[in-house]
Every structure is written in structure tokens, then in C-alpha cells.
Amino acid sequence: MKRIGVLTSGGDSPGMNAAVRAVVRKAIYHDVEIYGVYNGYAGLIAGNIEKLELGSVGDIIHRGGTKLFTARCPEFKTVEGREKGIEQLKKFGIEGLVVIGGDGSYMGAKKLTEHGFPCVGVPGTIDNDIPGTDFTIGFDTALNTVIDAIDKIRDTATSHERTYVIEVMGRHAGDIALWAGLAGGAETILIPEADYDMEDIIDRLKRGHERGKKHSIIIIAEGVGSGVEFGEKIEKETQFETRVSVLGHIQRGGSPTAADRVLASRLGAYAVELLLEGRGGRCVGIQNNKLVDHDILEILDTEHTVDQSMYRLSKELSI
Template sequence: MNLKRIAVLTSGGDAPGMNAAVRAVTRKAIFEGLEVYGVYNGYQGLIEGDLVELNLGSVGDIIQRGGTFLRSARCPEFRTEEGRAKAVEQLKKFNIDALVVIGGDGSYRGAQKLTELGFPTIGLPGTIDNDIPGTDATIGFDTALNTALDAIDKIRDTASSHERTYVIEVMGRDAGDIALYSGLAGGAESILVPERPEDLNAIVERINHGIARGKKHSIVIVAEGAGSAEEIGKLIAEKTNSETRVTILGHIQRGGSPTAADRVLASRMGAYAVEILLEGKAGRVVGIRNNQMMDLDIDEALDNNKHTIDMQLIDLVNQLSI
């Protein structure tokens, strides 16, 4: 591959660290003598030709910023063959030789389609859900986890002051990592995740056991894909006769300045994406395993996209909440 000019876009839900990744892609590419273009508004901007050349200054003072300065947008048109053909046409119009896509599962599938059309792509895992196969961590997860944990700590202060049970809903439609890790780190009594349905009666029994030994408050963490926090809260209130409140953290988990871990991960992944492009690789996705950068075929990554969770950690939560 004769690599002279690359483009980078962010797609799907924003994740803290995306800006750091764009910065790394841009500066590493320029360091290697390449030209870089940023695509605004994800695949929608790609179809519309909303590409702007990036220089060193374009990505200055963004490593600490949450969200994505390239912005993101839904693009139903890109799901069609005609839409994807327009995207490739725009890439050729701007003389782009390869594209780096930063996003989650849906973004990867878009990159896969471009690869099938013969256009070189590299995927970077940018999603707070930590549900991308082939990597130990995704860009944005650590920040979202710590945002959720900070909220849990604050809510616990109120729960103990008023002797209440709090049901806290965190993000995770198909993946329970935020719920699992924030719940374990926050000392939650129970955690509900999509990967492991739990009998609500067992949760009620655990709370009642705590009340019987003199415990005045409890915290239950629910991933959004594991059930309705409102309904779970009502059930707990009825069966424990304890004052129960429900808090849904929502999109607060997406924003905020990325943690050091996310900035470092994004920087390493962005630079590595450029390195493997220079090696002539394409149709690959970047990951980290045992603290080492690695890459795998995008088809392999998407074929093995069933998310798993460490069930032993859920058992540990139950053991520690006795």
C-alpha cells in the first residue's frame, strides 16, 4: 500500500479518550511524513465529504477533553450499498489511502463494509461499555467506570444518612462491565448484569439478611440491559419494607475529562494504528492484551463478538456483601 494520506473519524456513542486517540493518530502520522484528514460527523460526514486537513495545531489542547471534537452522528444511509459507495467516492476524491475508525461494534461493522469494498481501514475500540472483542480494555471505559463509582460513593453518603436502599442504574445495554466493576469497587450489596440474570428474590433475601443483622442501608447496581431499575426498586421496597430510591445515572457516564489510563490507552492505540498501516496492514482492529498492543482481522473480531464477563467477580460481590 502506497500510504501518503490517511483520514480518521469517530463514530457511535462518544467516549472519553476519543480526542486523545485522534490526536495520537494525527501526530504519529505527521511524524511519519503522512498527511491527515479529519472526518466530521462520523459516517454521515464521510458520505457528505465533510473532511478537513488536520495539522499539529488542530489536535492541540484536546487530550484532556471528553467527547469528540470530530463529533459523531447516526447515519442510516451508510447502511445501504449506495451510501457506502458514496463514502468510498469521497475518500477517493480527497485522495485518502486509508481510514482509521474509532468507535464501537457498529463502527467496526462500517469499517468492515469499507474493507469489503477494497478500502483499507483500521478500527480502534472507543466505547464506554468495554464490550469489544479482542481487547482487554476499550477507550473510555475507565473514565465511565470512575464516573459511575464517584456517583455511587456520593449516593452511599445519602443512603447511610437516611437509612435507605438505593437502586442505581448504570449504562450497559448488552454488557455489564460498568455495573460489575463499579459495584465491586463501590461495595454494592447486589449487581445485576445482562450476562447473568439473577433471581430478584435472592437480592431481596440478601437485603433482608443485612437488615436483620442491623444494616441500615444497601446499594443495588443495575446495568440498563438487566432490567428496569424502577421496577426492581418497587419490588425491593415491597418485599423488604425499606425506604427505597432509584437513581439513573444516564449520559453523565459518557462525558468528562478522560482518566490518565484512558489517555495513555488512546495514545498508544492511535499511534499503533498508524504503525500497522505503514506495515501495509488493513482490515484490522487494534487491541491491548496483557498490556501489549496487538491487532487482529476485523472479520475475526466481529465473528467472535459475544461479550463475556468475569462471573467470579459477581460471586465475589455476593460473598463480600454478607
């Protein structure tokens, strides 16, 4: 394999640039030409592709977002759209593709592989919802962004003796809410993977108030419901002054942490190794601090789960 491509797709995550850098430099180290596909699968269809050199990825390892940009592309879900993309890859002589993104990006990589074009998926998403890897690129940075917000909000909650509901990202996965809630000492954590009892939440808030507790922090993943609506219910049932903070896209940005930079560098380089070995249709990950790879079809058919023992621990520590 003498020419490979790299693209980022779906929602951006801190560390994507570090992964792109690793792919580019690992390829060049092995005397392989590397081409960047801009704007994800939409850019692939449009032929928005250019050759990358060592200097193309200089000074980006510490930057959030993605140098290659990203975009949603409904057209790529069609056979015609994918065939257009493959035509562009062939036009540039690209023989393999590294796809950095989440499950939607993986689906595109799977489809290309089924068309006979080898792809390797690299997990880039803040949600940490890709099976087959302990952590995804961007999760650690987003987690620390949320924890920083929780710490600041707690100062105000304490000063004004208020209950605060903080809504974090995670439409189908509660990892950000769970990890941030546990690290931030939240009194209640609500995630899509676990049922909750509203009466129990209200009772716990009231019991805390009776023993002299003046403020509370509740973390809710967006997949559970609206933080605003949840806050209104809390205030109505308890009569405690309640405020809501929806953190939104602030969680996606920012300079990646050291952990995300290292993870992205390792996974990006490993993806290139797999392509050079002729192993397409794979996705890379890290488990027990060791690099692993899986059949991308297998991963897409695997349901994401959270560590329920951590969820139980969060309840035990917030009595």
C-alpha cells in the same frame, strides 16, 4: 500510503480526542497527510472532510467527547451509502482510514474493507464490550464517574437509612455495573450476562436488615431492565424505603483519566502503524498491557463476555 483519514463514530467516550490526537501526530511524524472526517460516517458520505495539522489537535488530550463529532448513520448500512463514502475518500486522495468507535463503527470499517478500502478499528466505547482487548477507550473514565456517584449516594443512603438502586449504562454488557459495583461495595450487582434470583435478593436485603444493616446499594445495568421498576419491586417486597438513581449520559462525559489518555494514545498510534504497513481490515487492542491487533471480521463474530470470577467475588464479598 501518503494520505489517511480518521473519524469517530457511534457513542462518544472520554479519550476519543486523545486517540484522534495520536493518529494525527503519528501520521505527521511519518510525513503522511492526515484528514479528519467530521460527524462520523454521515460526514463521510457528505464529504465533511478537512486536512488536519499539528495545531488542529493541540489542547484536546484532556477533553472529553470528540473534536470530530459523531453521529448515527443508517444510510451507511446500505451499499449505496458506502459507495458514496468511498467516492469522497477517493476525492480527497485518502488511502486508508482509522475508525474510532464501538461494534457498530467496526461494522462500517469491515464493510469498507470488503469494498477494497483499508480500515483499522480503534475501540472507543465506555461499555468495554469489544472482544480482543482488555479495555476500551473511555471505560476507565466512565467507571470512575460511576464510582464517584456511588460514593456520594451511599452517604445519603446511610444518612436516611435507605436502599438505593443505581442504574448504569450497559445495554448488552455488564462491565460498568460489575467493576463499579465491586469497587463501590454494592450489595447486589445485576448484569445482562448473568441470571438473578429476585427472591434471593430480597432475602439478602432482609437478612442484612435483621443484623442491623440500615442501607444497601444495588447496581443494575440498563440491559437487565428498568432501575425504576426494579426499585419499586424492592420496596414492595421489603417495605424498605427505596430510591432510584439513573446515572444516564453523565457516564459518557468528563475529562479522561490518565489510563484512558495513555490507552488512547497507544492504540491510535498503533492503528497508523498498521495502515502504513498496508494492513487494513484490522482492529487494535491491548491484552496483558501489550498492543495487539486482530482481523476485524473475527472480532465482530466473537461474543463479548465478562469475567465471571469477578461476578462470583462480588457476591462473596457482599454477604
